[in-house]
Amino acid sequence: MNLTDPHLTNEDQNLDQTLRPRTFRDYLGQEKIKESLKILIEAAKKRSEPIEHLLLSGASGLGKTTLAHIIAYETRVGLKATSGPAIERVGDLGSILTNLSDGDILFVDEAHRLNKLIEEVLYPAMEDFKLDIVIGKGPSARTLELPLPRFTLIAATTRPGLLSAPLRSRFGLSFRLDFYELPDMEKIIQRSSQILKIETEPEAIKIIARCCRFTPRVANRLLKRVRDFAQVKGDGHISPELAKSALSMLEVDELGLEPIDRQILKIIIEKFDGGPVGLQALAAATSEEEDTLTDVYEPYLMQLGFLTRTPRGRLASRQAWEHLGIKYPESYQKKLI
Ligand SMILES: Nc1ncnc2c1ncn2[C@@H]1O[C@H](COP(=O)(O)OP(=O)(O)OP(=O)(O)O)[C@@H](O)[C@H]1O
Ligand SMILES: [Mg+2]
Numbered sequence: 001m002n003l004t005d006p007h008l009t010n011e012d013q014n015l016d017q018t019l020r021p022r023t024f025r026d027y028l029g030q031e032k033i034k035e036s037l038k039i040l041i042e043a044a045k046k047r048s049e050p051i052e053h054l055l056l057s058g059a060s061g062l063g064k065t066t067l068a069h070i071i072a073y074e075t076r077v078g079l080k081a082t083s084g085p086a087i088e089r090v091g092d093l094g095s096i097l098t099n100l101s102d103g104d105i106l107f108v109d110e111a112h113r114l115n116k117l118i119e120e121v122l123y124p125a126m127e128d129f130k131l132d133i134v135i136g137k138g139p140s141a142r143t144l145e146l147p148l149p150r151f152t153l154i155a156a157t158t159r160p161g162l163l164s165a166p167l168r169s170r171f172g173l174s175f176r177l178d179f180y181e182l183p184d185m186e187k188i189i190q191r192s193s194q195i196l197k198i199e200t201e202p203e204a205i206k207i208i209a210r211c212c213r214f215t216p217r218v219a220n221r222l223l224k225r226v227r228d229f230a231q232v233k234g235d236g237h238i239s240p241e242l243a244k245s246a247l248s249m250l251e252v253d254e255l256g257l258e259p260i261d262r263q264i265l266k267i268i269i270e271k272f273d274g275g276p277v278g279l280q281a282l283a284a285a286t287s288e289e290e291d292t293l294t295d296v297y298e299p300y301l302m303q304l305g306f307l308t309r310t311p312r313g314r315l316a317s318r319q320a321w322e323h324l325g326i327k328y329p330e331s332y333q334k335k336l337i
Contacts, residue, residue, distance in 0.1 A: 003225065003250055004258050005296055006061030006215045019220050020066050027063065027070055028191065029171060029184030033175045037067075041075050050103045051075060052172025053126055053153040055111070057160035059299050061217030062177040068107045071154065079105040084113030090121050093147075094133065097125055099249065102149045111155035112162035119167050121274040126153055126170045138234050148259065179214035179303050186217050189223055198227050199236070211247055213300045218256070224248055241330035255304060255323070261326060264288075264297055266280040268316040269326055276313030 008016070020025040024034055044051040051071070054062040065081075072079035072260050078101060078110075087093050100106060108114070114122070124130050130145040155171070156273040158162060168174070180188070184208045193200040200208075200223075208226060212219035229246035251259055267285050268275050284289045288297070300313075301307035306320035 002258055002260060002296075003221065003252060004211075004213055004218050004256055004261075004300075006059060007296070008061070008217070012217060012221060015220055015224060016217075021111035021194055022073055023071065024070060024074060024193070027066065028187045029180045029211075030063065030067075030177060033067075033177065036175070037071060037172070038074075041071070041296065045075070049148050050077070050152045053170060053315060054155070054172040055160070055163075055174040056081055056154065056156045056177065057157070057166065057174070058177030059179070059215070060158050060295070061215040062154065062179070062323045064177060065107070065109065067177075068105065068154045068156065072105045072107075075103075075105075075242065077103045077105055077189055079107055081107040081109065083109040084111050084115075087114065087118050087139065090117060093118050093121055093125075094131055094246050097131060097148050097151070100149045100151045103151070104149065105152045105154055106282075108153065108155045111157045111167070114167070116164070119164060121165065123152075123170060125175075129168055134287075162208055179300075182209060182214070185209040185212050185216075185219055189219050192220050193222050196223070196227065198223070198230075198238060199241075200238040201240060203240040204238045207243045208255075209245070210254060213256045214303065215300075222247070222252070256300070257323075260286075262296055264293070265301070265316055265320045265324055268307075268314060268323065268324075269321060274332060275322070276310050278313040 010171055024038065027034065036062050054071075056067060058064055068081075069079060073082075080096060080100060082096060087096070096106065121131065122134055125148055129148045129150050131148055133144045135142050135144055135147060158220070160176070161166070168277055186205050189205045189209055189211070189212075193205070207223055209219065212222055226243055226246040227236070229238050229249065230242050233245075234242060253262070264282070268282065270275055271285055272281070279290050279293065283293055286293070298307060298309070301320075304319070306317055306323065308315045308317060318332075319326045
């Protein structure tokens with residue numbers, strides 16, 4: 001596994017339990033989203049109604065699942081969690097929905113992977129809180145309408161573009177989580193350090209924060225690795241020097257790039273002349289899956305401004321050349337226009 005891969009791994013699970021914020025107060029950053037949600041929750045409370053169905057989108061590890069749990073906590077309602085691929089049959093969804101209580105939140109992770117048949121059943125459930133069940137087959141088939149509790153659906157997805165339009169239109173509100181700002185990443189590492197009782201110097205926090213791909217899950221994972229290093233090589237205290245040597249041993253550079261990220265950029269630059277190169281060709285040249293490239297590596301490289309997606313393919317920017325220490329040919333300016 002790559003250390004800076006934002007997807008959840010087994011190693012993260014325990015850590016997630018300890019470090020996951022439970023309330024808005026502990027959920028650092030994403031201020032605009034928090035503000036909107038607080039208003040939404042307040043208003044719904046005043047009307048004594050459940051909150052509207054919400055869609056949370058954003059790259060992996062940014063805090064979608066965490067946010068769904070916080071909303072449940074702050075509204076004092078129950079939450080039942082499932083995911084798109086876990087709901088295989090209409091009956092699965094039926095039993096989940098009928099077991100909810102009034103006001104409960106149904107959290108559906110990876111909503112873009114819901115199958116179409118399930119989506120069809122979800123529409124009337126979301127709109128009118130009813131479940132249409134077909135009993136029997138052929139001419140004698142009847143539809144039975146089952147009333148459902150007034151639940152709130154919170155769906156999370158890393159790929160909002162893959163969500164079907166009818167499903168998307170049924171959410172009252174949609175929030176897009178963005179990568180975090182650097183000061184927020186520092187606060188998150190500071191908070192995690194405190195919870196894990198690690199002495200981390202402010203300057204060391206800054207160094208680690210810059211390598212975390214602006215992603216809290218990566219921050220917690222890196223902090224834990226640096227702590228391990230500190231306990232083995234020193235007395236557990238994380239100084240700036242120690243943070244630097246730990247990260248360099250982990251082969252994470254000062255921008256949080258790992259060898260594979262640099263390799264991808266290098267291939268675009270050296271094999272494809274800086275691009276544009278099509279996704280398929282890039283996948284073949286790097287021996288990575290296309291989905292892995294688009295979901296894991298590219299979002300951060302684009303965030304850094306190292307990579308752009310153009311209709312003709314992926315293009316490495318001047319900064320990417322410079323970061324790798326390869327001279328950027330001035331004649332390339334023309335290519336970008
Ligand atoms: N705003 C935040 N403040 C502090 N810690 C956070 C914040 N957001 C996320 N985290 C930490 O990052 C971890 C990952 O967050 P979470 O599991 O909610 O991400 P996700 O968006 O659901 O990712 P995925 O798409 O992979 O499911 C959490 O366990 C939590 O410890
Ligand atoms: Mg999640």
